[in-house]
Amino acid sequence: MPNLINVPGRVNDFVVKFANVNGTGSASANSLIMKAIFRMGVPVTGKNYFPSNIQGLPTWYEIRVTRDAYAARAGRVDIMVAMNAETYTKDVREVVSGGYLIYDATWPRSTLLQRGDITVIGVPLAKLVNENFEGVRNRILLKNIAYAGVLAALLDVDLEVINGLMRESYGKKPKLLDSNSKALHLGYDYAKQHLECPLPLRVEHMDKTRGHIMIDGNTAAGLGCVYAGATVGAWYPITPSTSLMDAFKGFCERYRVDPETGTRNYAVIQAEDELAAIGMVLGASWNGARAFSPTSGPGISLMNEFLGLAYYAEVPCVIFDVQRVGPSTGMPTRTQQADIMLCAYASHGDTRHVLLFPANPEECFYMAVQAFDLAERLQTPVFVLSDLDIGMNDWMCRDLKWDDAYRPDRGKVLSAEELAGLDKFYRYVDRDDDAIPYRTLPGMNPKGAYFTRGSGHNQYGGYTEDSAEYQVVMDRLKRKFANAAKYVPKPELIGKGDNKIGILSVGSCDGAVREAIDVLARQKIYVDYLRVKAFPFGLDVESFLSLHATIFIVEQNRDAQLRSLLTLETAVDKSKLKSILSYSGFPMSCEPIVAGIRATLPDAPWLSAVTTKSPR
């Protein structure tokens, strides 16, 4: 064995990466290991790097075992489980010096041994499985479970915990349970007999996951829609947002079907395209249902026309943009935050939209509910800007909680009684001087009838081509958007607020920023951090920007879109804003943030310039 000086015995703090072929059922084996570690009380994150493909292309899964509960990608690989011959060369390169590579030694690979600074562990997995199981498909699936067994032995994962998980998964299918359990032990026993177990990188029981769950953001957001009381969901399938509607539908089947009649208290419509999906959402919202559409960048591009109508005619709607890599089709299975500008100003003409930035699945749940309240209160589209990393990866989050006293804020909708008592209803008059007009729903009272239109209209809802009448409405819409800052979630400040250096960021950068703050603090560099949760920006953002001499804007796109939005929508002197950008398509790690900030400090001239690309 090579010497291990670079990797001290790191208990509960390392990264295992699985290199697989997609469509071979590796996901269940990988999540089995992750969940077992989680159940041992040890914080973990799971990141899936998969291709836009159904079967046959390389796919990777990365588990970070993190006793300090960091949410970001580690940016290093300590143990590579190399199960894809096609990517061996690349995978072996990625292992950190002193790390490990596990491969299927049924077919020995001398090329793998070319790196003297890592330990290569060969296990004849295919041979073991082929000797014990029949059927091609079965063997492929069980080989995954077998390497999970090897890993369990090497990492000292509690076998009882794994067995418990398997019983939960296959409890009702004894045959499956038997074969899976046999495959697990094949790997486990082989490792125990032939390998030095455990490795210096290993797992030990902790108590840091109590009160926590492992959940992805799309599931949490879909659940949030159920709790928000959404009844109409319209969508067009698009990666990486599809699982959001799948989740909503699944939860509705569980919670929204009348046990006696079998009738449903919801409607999920798979539209012909995103144009129709958002049209359906507007039609349903206009008619008084809480309605939403999950989509991704290309879908937002198509929805622009209707979004302008929703803004101008003041129709509430909720859109989840699970961002992926653009432009155009881009890289559908990679993550980015590159729709910020697109969503903020979607559609032609003067439009501005409310954005929410969840940083993790937990916030996806709560912000889903907030989004509906805001949309109906403000009578405007509200975007929840999630991304692939949050939406599709499993994150450790606090248990989701619900306050049964919650009631939806349906905004200013006149009831039948209010309408009956009204002399005359005018749709767009600012009666309360808060720039938010009253609306009515069809079917109640002919007095409430009005004509919704995207053409020029006056405050009474009538068609107009009169400049003054047009401007009355447009000016009120501007005031309404400014007022929205009072309703949206406030940013979160980490730090005392009196450091010279500030970091401002949104969404899934949060884990990397927090980890970077810890790393910098160990180097006696102290920074404040403001995590913005919504657009329009409020006074808290303005004051953070004005109180700090230098502010690093951390975001995951090439063109510094958040920075641009800040320069357009706040009074900040833009020379104070420095960008730290990650747009590789992989979730951000703390490294470019640490390097970027250190590089600007006068006492650290030896460090290179701001890293703009997140390394693999």
Next chain:
Amino acid sequence: MSFINKPKVAHPSLPTNALGLTRRQYEGSMSTLCAGCGHDSITAAIIEACWGLDMRPEQLVKLSGIGCSSKTTAYFVSGAHGFNSVHGRMPSIASGANAANRELTYIGISGDGDSLSIGLGQLVHAIRRNVNMLYLIENNGVYGLTKGQFSASADIGTQAKKGDVNQTPPIDPVLLALSLGATFVARSFSGDKAQLVPLIQAGMRHNGFALIDVLSPCVTFNDHEGSTKSYTFTREHYHAAMEADFVPPAEQIAVDYPHGESIPVQLHDGSRVVLRKLGSSYDPTDRSAAYGFIDGKLKQNEYVTGLIHIDETSTTEFHTLNKTSAMPLNRIPYEKLAPGSAALEKLMGRYR
């Protein structure tokens, strides 16, 4: 002009319907379309149809896209909510609105540009989804608001006012709807109010997507010699194959139709359409026969009008397939929608 309010004062001698409302109370704002526009006649037929159905004005929801036809939703039933959406996208607004509240009556007004060009995809999918609505195409073969370009329904050889001759084949909405399995397909002519009113009434009561293609000549851009959608051409070439009478649920069929000549069809709500054959022998409940008949007549330059196809046995209406609760989704109390904290706590176990 639409910003001039029409006085709503009605003469006491005007007839009222069962709700005590006069026809005037089903009117909207003043039309801004050209004098003599076929669309205004259709508006008048809709007013007559709603009045005749004793419909509460607020029961109706009016939807449209963009174009001359789409403007007309402002010109009838001012007591109903209207949604003038974006070009070609009315079907999606209607689908969403209908999903939210299945109890209201939805009428979508569109044109040949709005439905057959920019909005063809949405029309096709609304038919396929069988959204319970009346979808009325005011078809004049021409783009009026942009001053006279051909639409996708313009016939081959038809001449534009400026002299261009159309060479691409038309999309016929009736054949399109039949091929997609629509359960109510009709064609009429804006100048034939007697035929149009019962068709509109039956279409509103039909439980599913009802399409009426109404030939509606454009007096300004398509009413000249050389046009196949002019008043003269249409009057000469339209061929009423079926005459429909609409009979509300409460009424008996007053007239006895000669045996073999009439086909009474019971609608979902108990009302009936009685179809009288005018000279032809096809069965409007037979979709393929209807398709063949219409297609054949089109080849002879004949527009067959009347209720061309009806299927009251279909069970593919959107809410039927979706098993939506009888109570409209927008009225279900929140307490029945959110599973509550205890259920959430239990659910958390799945994610540990």
